[in-house]
Amino acid sequence: MSIELVCPAGTPAALRAGVEAGAHAVYCGFRDETNARNFPGLNFSAQELREGVRFAHGHGARVLVAINTFARAGAFEPWAQALQNAEEAKADAVILADIAVLDYCATKHPNLRIHLSVQAAAATPEAIGFYADAFGVKRVVLPRVLSVEEIAALNKAIGIETEVFVFGGLCPMAEGRCALSSYATGRSPNMAGVCSPPEAVAYTEDRRGTAATLGGFTINRFQPSEQAGYPTLCKGRFVAGGKTSYLFEDPTSLNAAGLIASLKAAGVTALKIEGRQRGKGYVAEVVRMFRRVVDAVEAGKPPLEAERALQALVEGGRQTSGAYKKSWR
Amino acid sequence: MSKIGLTLGPVLFNWDADRLRAFYKGIAENSKFDRVHLGEVVCGKRMPFTDAVWMDAIGWLEDAGKEVVLSTLSLPASPRERKTVADFCRGDHLVEMNDVTALPARAGRPFVVGPPVNVYNERAARFMASRGAVAVCLPVELPLASMGLIARACPELEIEAFAFGRLPLALSSRCYHARLHGLHKDSCQFVCEKDPDGLGVDTIDGQHFLAVNGVQTLSQGVQAYCPTADEATAHGIRRLRLSPHTADMCAVSAIYRDLLDGAVAPDAARSKLSALNLPGALVDGYTRGVAGCAPVAAA
Numbered sequence: 001m002s003i004e005l006v007c008p009a010g011t012p013a014a015l016r017a018g019v020e021a022g023a024h025a026v027y028c029g030f031r032d033e034t035n036a037r038n039f040p041g042l043n044f045s046a047q048e049l050r051e052g053v054r055f056a057h058g059h060g061a062r063v064l065v066a067i068n069t070f071a072r073a074g075a076f077e078p079w080a081q082a083l084q085n086a087e088e089a090k091a092d093a094v095i096l097a098d099i100a101v102l103d104y105c106a107t108k109h110p111n112l113r114i115h116l117s118v119q120a121a122a123a124t125p126e127a128i129g130f131y132a133d134a135f136g137v138k139r140v141v142l143p144r145v146l147s148v149e150e151i152a153a154l155n156k157a158i159g160i161e162t163e164v165f166v167f168g169g170l171c172p173m174a175e176g177r178c179a180l181s182s183y184a185t186g187r188s189p190n191m192a193g194v195c196s197p198p199e200a201v202a203y204t205e206d207r208r209g210t211a212a213t214l215g216g217f218t219i220n221r222f223q224p225s226e227q228a229g230y231p232t233l234c235k236g237r238f239v240a241g242g243k244t245s246y247l248f249e250d251p252t253s254l255n256a257a258g259l260i261a262s263l264k265a266a267g268v269t270a271l272k273i274e275g276r277q278r279g280k281g282y283v284a285e286v287v288r289m290f291r292r293v294v295d296a297v298e299a300g301k302p303p304l305e306a307e308r309a310l311q312a313l314v315e316g317g318r319q320t321s322g323a324y325k326k327s328w329r
Numbered sequence: 330m331s332k333i334g335l336t337l338g339p340v341l342f343n344w345d346a347d348r349l350r351a352f353y354k355g356i357a358e359n360s361k362f363d364r365v366h367l368g369e370v371v372c373g374k375r376m377p378f379t380d381a382v383w384m385d386a387i388g389w390l391e392d393a394g395k396e397v398v399l400s401t402l403s404l405p406a407s408p409r410e411r412k413t414v415a416d417f418c419r420g421d422h423l424v425e426m427n428d429v430t431a432l433p434a435r436a437g438r439p440f441v442v443g444p445p446v447n448v449y450n451e452r453a454a455r456f457m458a459s460r461g462a463v464a465v466c467l468p469v470e471l472p473l474a475s476m477g478l479i480a481r482a483c484p485e486l487e488i489e490a491f492a493f494g495r496l497p498l499a500l501s502s503r504c505y506h507a508r509l510h511g512l513h514k515d516s517c518q519f520v521c522e523k524d525p526d527g528l529g530v531d532t533i534d535g536q537h538f539l540a541v542n543g544v545q546t547l548s549q550g551v552q553a554y555c556p557t558a559d560e561a562t563a564h565g566i567r568r569l570r571l572s573p574h575t576a577d578m579c580a581v582s583a584i585y586r587d588l589l590d591g592a593v594a595p596d597a598a599r600s601k602l603s604a605l606n607l608p609g610a611l612v613d614g615y616t617r618g619v620a621g622c623a624p625v626a627a628a
Contacts, residue, residue: 070449073475074482100452120429120447123404124411127429145502150406173546174404177445178499179470180539183548183621186614188470190447211534215620218534234499239531240541241509247530247541248505329503329514 480565
């Protein structure tokens with residue numbers, strides 16, 4: 001069976017674009033705090049999800065629903081409702097992170113297939129085995145902390161499918177275990193489904209250029225001639241030990257298109273493209289190119305041309321294969 | 330009303346064996362802690378240098394009547410690191426689980442859930458209790474209101490709040506100390522040992538912001554949640570965790586003991602803490618449900 005291409009759908013239009021461009025599966029979330037891309041203007045209502053699933057199934061594609069934040073204490077209802085809505089929409093799987101949501105889903109929705117979100121940060125055979133045994137998880141989205149060699153070893157040691165990120169934004173931190181955003185702004189991926197939230201962003205200009213700030217902290221400065229980038233906390237320039245540098249991560253994107261054959265050989269089931277905040281045009285383009293790479297790899301052909309086309313799509317042209325190569329560490 | 334306990338968290342920084350020995354001797358002899366966590370929780374590469382310390386420290390602390398908890402790695406990866414976690418879990422001491430990796434080896438026997446494990450609500454807390462958890466030090470970003478809800482729903486669990494020290498905020502497989510020094514993680518030369526409270530990270534406009542400690546990122550500000558015993562009890566908090574720094578931790582423990590015993594008011598406690606040699610300004614925003622960097626009320 002072909003390695004599965006899992007594509008982002010921030011909106012119903014992006015879902016249709018991804019499916020038509022050749023995605024084997026798309027993932028999306030509800031328009032509330034239950035998913036980790038809780039940004040204004042994104043996501044699905046229950047009705048939109050039902051229509052999206054019908055459309056995808058009609059084209060032979062699957063729909064995975066991300067319900068991957070951590071439920072607020074004393075307020076479980078939105079998460080319970082999201083699971084109910086996903087099942088009623090006939091979603092092919094739900095992507096969960098919170099032990100509370102996993103436990104509830106396994107008990108109340110035994111027919112829903114569960115994937116473990118990257119937000120659960122399960123990176124060892126013991127952790128993955130626990131989630132498989134306790135909740136019947138069928139697939140784990142691996143944290144972006146593992147090299148290809150480690151993924152190969154892990155696949156030999158576990159009994160469930162693995163999915164890995166291959167393109168788009170890149171968190172240098174173990175996801176689901178990062179409170180940097182809430183330290184600066186009060187809102188974080190785990191607590192609110194957002195990182196570096198837009199309402200905490202400000203751009204202030206002075207004679208030195210533009211400062212991009214988050215919660216009042218300067219994340220980066222730009223010359224008057226430069227375009228000011230979005231102040232994502234871990235992609236900023238900071239001063240430590242007398243040195244100014246992109247201490248945590250350069251403003252770069254993940255592109256592991258060149259590693260797809262290796263990832264397949266390492267036993268990976270599915271490849272995930274990040275970018276639910278992206279428009280349908282971008283999604284269609286990236287999915288089309290990735291599908292060409294996947295098809296070439298499956299046919300044993302070199303996917304060079306499509307890889308080159310993907311490089312052009314990376315913002316600012318800067319890209320990395322991230323933790324898949326050990327030198328990243 | 331039972332007395333609010335004082336926990337000394339694990340040392341997060343790369344302290345050498347001599348410093349650790351001197352530190353725990355002092356804690357055994359002169360501190361007000363009733364529970365002390367031992368073990369390397371941040372970086373598996375540091376473990377060979379400190380392994381020999383723990384048996385001695387357990388002896389000193391237990392002889393002084395303190396309960397010892399063995400803390401396990403927060404991001405175990407290599408087979409050796411995973412084996413260490415499993416070995417700790419199979420032992421007789423109470424262990425702290427800082428990653429779900431530890432759960433299968435410990436299930437059914439008592440453990441403490443550490444702050445890097447995501448217990449954000451009463452259902453997750455109840456699940457952990459069903460697997461053997463006896464105490465939970467909740468995630469640092471969780472507000473007091475949520476702590477209270479969890480505590481009321483899970484009376485069998487001892488709820489602990491991270492009350493003092495730089496806040497552990499993030500983990501990575503990338504070592505920022507090595508990256509800053511132009512080194513690779515595999516040949517890091519243990520440069521993190523130069524910064525026994527972590528290395529301060531400022532913004533390019535000079536604002537004090539974060540701190541790095543190998544693969545861990547912390548706040549530069551020092552958490553100083555200073556409740557009275559009544560306030561803590563009202564939120565279901567039965568223990569406060571104080572996280573080790575190079576400042577006089579025996580003095581810190583005495584300030585908190587006096588605070589919880591009603592001998593010192595919160596304002597005075599914060600003033601006394603400020604007078605110690607701390608690596609950052611006092612913050613407590615997370616407890617109030619706002620940005621974690623928010624300063625404490627004027628001391």
